[in-house]
Amino acid sequence: MIQFTDVYKRYQNQHEALSGLSFNIDKGEMAFLTGHSGAGKSTLLKLIALIERSSHGQVLINNQNLSHLPQRKIPYYRRQIGLVFQDHYLLHDRTVFDNVALPLVIAGENHREIGRRVRASLDKVGLLGKERNLPIALSGGEQQRVGIARAVVNRPPILLADEPTGNLDPELSRDIMQLFEQFNQVGVTVFVATHDHELIKTLPYRQVILQKGRLAQQETA
């Protein structure tokens, strides 16, 4: 599902963020991406989300070669990927419902379908009662769950998360991870960048460990 082959990413200041990276994540797998700050985790996720493009090498996502994807097709490509961010990236002038509905509105779903799927998605993350609230009225953990509801509302085959538990206490972090596991159990490929070692130690998933832009090791826990 996610396949990197000899991928390099060099920035204009000659800094090499990724060097000859190759790894593979299967369809329906759940895996963690770990490594120190500056090891290239964010760069790797940006390559998958096509926020940036690789300097060299091949990135294959869901059987699409990203270096061959023209700029104008990027929006449609991104609709296949649910993105979860450390800072949630919620729109604070819109209700929880409207935040979660955004990907469906963009995709041009009709009104009834949007209502149905937004509620289903909010139900899954346990926030069904808060759809009329503004994000600011929610706790950090709740805001993150709104972000997850938005990421899965259009049922993408891949779910990417960048430090989703970065600002949360251990108990809330476990709840969030459980959510990811639930989505994985229904067939979604889940790839989570995190440095929360305490948490992932307890979970039975493979780790892709980066060190200075290279693959340090792959651990099957």
Place this chain on the structure above:
Amino acid sequence: MRFLEFNLKNYALRHMQVMLFSLGQLWRQPLASSMTVFVIGIALAMPAGLYVLLQNLNQVSNQWDDASQISLFMQADFTDQQAKQFTDTLRAWPDIAAVEYQTANQSLEEFRQLSGLGDLLNTLPSNPLPALVMVNPSKNSLRPDAVGSLLARLEILPEVEQAQLDMEWLQRLRSMSKTGQRGISLLAILLSLSVLLVIGNTIRLAILNRQAEIKVTKLVGGTNAFVRRPFLYTGFWYGTLGGIVAWLTLLFTLSLLSGPINELSLLYNSPFSLQWLTGQMFIVLPLSGMTLGVLGAWLAVGRHLSAIEPR
């Protein structure tokens, strides 16, 4: 086919939603929005108002077209016996509508009455005034160049001492009005440009204000068209509302002017009354406002939207 129909309906519905959403956004900041709308309105009202006044001026000068007349002062040896033949010849010219002959004696008589010199003129040994032929050009040859050529052809006739167009000042008025038209076109272009800039700048600020939203929208798969749409509709509303304000401003200004103008034309015994052109302007102003609004928004969006990409 059903599917296509459904999608088309969905598409139109989405446009309607975005349209109303943009209007709602303007509504939520009434002060800032109305200031922009008024700037646009005034900028559009100025050339429109001048245009209306100029049209009125043209209308007045058109009324005087029929009065355009050429006077032919005949040679001193031109006799009344020659007159019949001469006027008949002229009447046959296609660009002449009417010819009137006035003998030298009639001219003297007229002069006597108008000047009030009376018997004093009897002391003259002979009549110093020439016979006069007054020529009215036909309707088709009232254009300045046609009248000019007619004048030239009359002037070289051997019987004619001098030909004179009485309405040369009318030509001057015409050319002045032409200059005015040119000036108004230029003014309209400049002010349209300023409307473009005002709308462009407003949209630019709106884009900067909603940078976060644009980034998120792009991250969850929003196309450029989707991101662009609300801004284009914002420009659409600014322009259209500005056009309506321009129309109201025009009405207001003309209502202030129409009183004095009617009084003036009454004093001149003229049937003239101010034409407001309200119907025409009610279509032209909002339409041009709308066009400028969408265009200005399009330029601003094209310039600034590509700069906002998720990093």
